[in-house]
Amino acid sequence: MFDLIIRNANLPDGRAGFDIGLAGGRIVTIEKRIDATAGETFDATGRLVSPPFCDPHFHMDATLSLGLPRMNVSGTLLEGISLWGELRPLLTKEALVERALRYCDLAVTQGLLFIRSHVDTSDPRLITAEALIEVRERVKPYIELQLVAFPQDGYYRAAEGAKSLERALDMGLDIVGGIPHFERTMEDGRRSLEALCRIAAERGLPVDIHCDETDDPMSRHIETLASETVRHGLQGRVAGSHLTSMHSMDNYYVSKLIPLMAEAEINVIPNPLINIMLQGRHDTYPKRRGMTRVRELMAAGLNVSFGQDCMMDPWYAMGSADMLEVGHMAIHVAQMAGIDDKKRIYEALTVNSAKTMGLEGYGLSVGCKADLVVLQAADVLEALRLKPTRLLVVKGGKIISRSGPRIGELFLEGRPASIDPGRDYVPHS
Numbered sequence: 001m002f003d004l005i006i007r008n009a010n011l012p013d014g015r016a017g018f019d020i021g022l023a024g025g026r027i028v029t030i031e032k033r034i035d036a037t038a039g040e041t042f043d044a045t046g047r048l049v050s051p052p053f054c055d056p057h058f059h060m061d062a063t064l065s066l067g068l069p070r071m072n073v074s075g076t077l078l079e080g081i082s083l084w085g086e087l088r089p090l091l092t093k094e095a096l097v098e099r100a101l102r103y104c105d106l107a108v109t110q111g112l113l114f115i116r117s118h119v120d121t122s123d124p125r126l127i128t129a130e131a132l133i134e135v136r137e138r139v140k141p142y143i144e145l146q147l148v149a150f151p152q153d154g155y156y157r158a159a160e161g162a163k164s165l166e167r168a169l170d171m172g173l174d175i176v177g178g179i180p181h182f183e184r185t186m187e188d189g190r191r192s193l194e195a196l197c198r199i200a201a202e203r204g205l206p207v208d209i210h211c212d213e214t215d216d217p218m219s220r221h222i223e224t225l226a227s228e229t230v231r232h233g234l235q236g237r238v239a240g241s242h243l244t245s246m247h248s249m250d251n252y253y254v255s256k257l258i259p260l261m262a263e264a265e266i267n268v269i270p271n272p273l274i275n276i277m278l279q280g281r282h283d284t285y286p287k288r289r290g291m292t293r294v295r296e297l298m299a300a301g302l303n304v305s306f307g308q309d310c311m312m313d314p315w316y317a318m319g320s321a322d323m324l325e326v327g328h329m330a331i332h333v334a335q336m337a338g339i340d341d342k343k344r345i346y347e348a349l350t351v352n353s354a355k356t357m358g359l360e361g362y363g364l365s366v367g368c369k370a371d372l373v374v375l376q377a378a379d380v381l382e383a384l385r386l387k388p389t390r391l392l393v394v395k396g397g398k399i400i401s402r403s404g405p406r407i408g409e410l411f412l413e414g415r416p417a418s419i420d421p422g423r424d425y426v427p428h429s
Contacts, residue, residue, distance in 0.1 A: 002028065002038035003397045004370075009049040011364060012346065012380050020049060022370040022397040030366060040399070042392055047422065048375045048383055051364045052113035052393070053323035054353035057208075057241050057269045057307025059315075060117035060135070060145075061091075061128040064099040066312040077213070077278040080315035081182075084152070087314065088123050096131035097138075103311065104139045106321045109401045111373030111390040113143055116208065116307075116357055118150035118177055121168040122158045129168045142395050146357060148208050150177035155192040157183050162195070169203060176200040179210040180221040181245075193224045201232035206239070206358065208269075213242035215279055215288060217249045223257060226264035239267040239356055241307065243292040244279050254293065258300045267356040268297050271309035272329040274316055294334040298344060305353035306330055306345075323349045324387040331384060339381065346380040370397035376405050376422040388422050 004022040011018060011030075019034040020027060068087050072079050107115065119132050129149070136145040149168040151161045155178055158164070169176070178196045180189030193209065200207045207229070212219040222240050229238045240261070246254060261268075270292050279290020298304050306326050311319025319325075327345045331337060336345060354362040361369040376388035393401035408419040416424075 002034070002036055003040070004394065004399070005034055005036070005038040005041045006049055006372075006374065006392075007034075007041060007043050008046055009044040009374070010046060010378055012048070012050050012350070014379065016046065020372070022394070025370050025396040027364070027366055027368050027370055030364075042374070042399075044374050044391075046378065047391065048377050048379055049364065050111075050373050050375060050380070050383070051350050051354070051362060051368075052371050052373050053111050053349055054114040054305070054357060054359070055112055055308050055323060056116045056239070056267075056305050056353045056356045057271055057309055058115055058117045059310055059313065060100045060103060060115070061096055061119055061132060062313035062315075063103045063311050065314065066317055072314050072317070075277070075317075076281050077315065080313075081152070083314040084120070088120070091123075091127060093127045093131045093134075096128060097134055100132065100135040101138065103321065104135070104143050108142055108393060109390060109403065110321045110323070111375075111393045111401075112321055112323055113371055113393070113395060114354065114357055114359060114362075115143060116146040116148060116175070118148040118208070118210070119168065119173060120152040121149050121164045122151055122153040122161060124160045124164050126164060126168055126171065129171050129173060133172055142400050144359070146175060147173045148175040148177040149173040150210070151179065154179060154183045154188075155196065156188045166199070169199070169205070175206045175208050176203075177208050177210070180224070181210075181212055181214050181216075181219045186219075189221050190224050193221060193228055197225075197228035197232050197234060197238075200237075201234060206237040207234060208239040208241060211240040211243055212245035214245050215248050215282065215290065216245055219245040220249075220253075220257075222246070222266075223260065226260045226266055229264040229266065235265040236267075237358075238264065239269050241269040242271060242275065243268060244275050244290050246292045247279070247288060247290055254296070258293075258296060258302070261297075262300050262302055266302060268292065268302050268304045269307050269356065270294055270304070270330070271307045272326055272333050273319070274309040276329060276333050277316060289333055291330075291333045294330065295336060295341075303352050303355050304348050305356045306348045322387055324383055327384050328387060342381050342384055346384060371395050376420075378422065378426055382422065382426065386421055
């Protein structure tokens with residue numbers, strides 16, 4: 001007796017027409033035909049079943065605050081930071097919780113069940129930390145929310161930046177964050193990374209740094225981050241987010257840098273939507289694309305995962321909690337349009353991000369947790385092309401979200417009566 005059987009499923013590795021049996025919160029079997037009963041059955045009808053999407057880089061304390069207290073007129077990173085500084089004194093715990101819960105509702109419908117959020121600790125009131133800790137507990141049954149203590153205004157640059165970060169960790173935030181390129185000097189940036197990695201090592205915590213989010217090729221804090229990672233034995237537990245300056249670095253330096261990052265087992269988190277929007281703002285033409293060297297980093301064996309970063313906040317007026325939108329942009333910006341390229345992009349939204357986040361029991365194989373999503377697409381390539389409807393979202397073997405397929409009706413003489421974009425436009429093999 002199974003809790004749920006999903007029949008006629010296509011799998012991310014290309015296998016088609018499989019049944020998936022879920023019981024006791026785990027995937028119990030995956031086979032061509034399960035001859036058994038279940039509390040509930042869902043026919044995927046040849047559509048893709050995937051492990052849930054993961055977002056390893058987001059700012060939930062700022063989400064859905066667009067227009068408060070005013071709009072970002074220039075659309076730049078620096079005006080966004082300035083605007084957040086205006087909004088921060090006006091924040092209340094109640095409003096922060098309400099906006100974050102609304103975002104999590106949307107995330108569930110998109111099959112996004114694992115999120116790492118940076119939490120601004122620059123305000124000594126730390127109501128952002130209080131609010132997100134409450135949200136973490138309230139969404140625990142359906143979303144795993146990891147919280148990064150993030151000194152938005154700088155570990156040293158903010159008046160009480162160092163003390164506030166340590167207090168936030170004492171309150172129960174999960175990960176040590178930082179922003180070395182926003183310190184007043186390159187030297188302060190280097191010192192901040194030394195301090196933050198030491199704190200992480202002493203507390204036994206992971207590290208996730210906003211690192212070199214700039215067009216300046218001389219912003220090379222990733223070098224220090226990798227070195228400190230090795231020094232403190234933090235290999236595999238450190239993430240470098242953004243790394244946009246690598247887009248502008250000379251190739252010789254990068255040829256030395258990437259092996260150092262590989263030695264440190266740095267997890268790399270580009271944010272394609274935000275990077276393409278905010279970088280290159282001082283350029284006329286040619287204009288830099290702004291995203292880090294995804295293809296080269298993947299080729300060197302580094303774990304690359306993609307983050308959404310923002311949705312409807314001071315930095316980014318768009319966003320939809322859809323990690324396939326993130327992957328869709330990554331294909332274009334990284335110019336990774338080949339079949340194998342796109343498969344790697346999909347992995348960066350799922351299994352790679354799960355590795356970055358240190359998730360246990362994640363995946364779509366027997367013994368993994370019974371967390372999965374059914375998409376209105378035949379395979380991962382079509383999922384990235386279509387950004388399709390999530391027909392079913394399952395957590396712990398229980399259905400937590402269901403959506404009807406997107407079907408367009410036509411009233412045209414001599415043409416079909418309806419169109420299913422996930423079936424009627426599948427490319428020839």
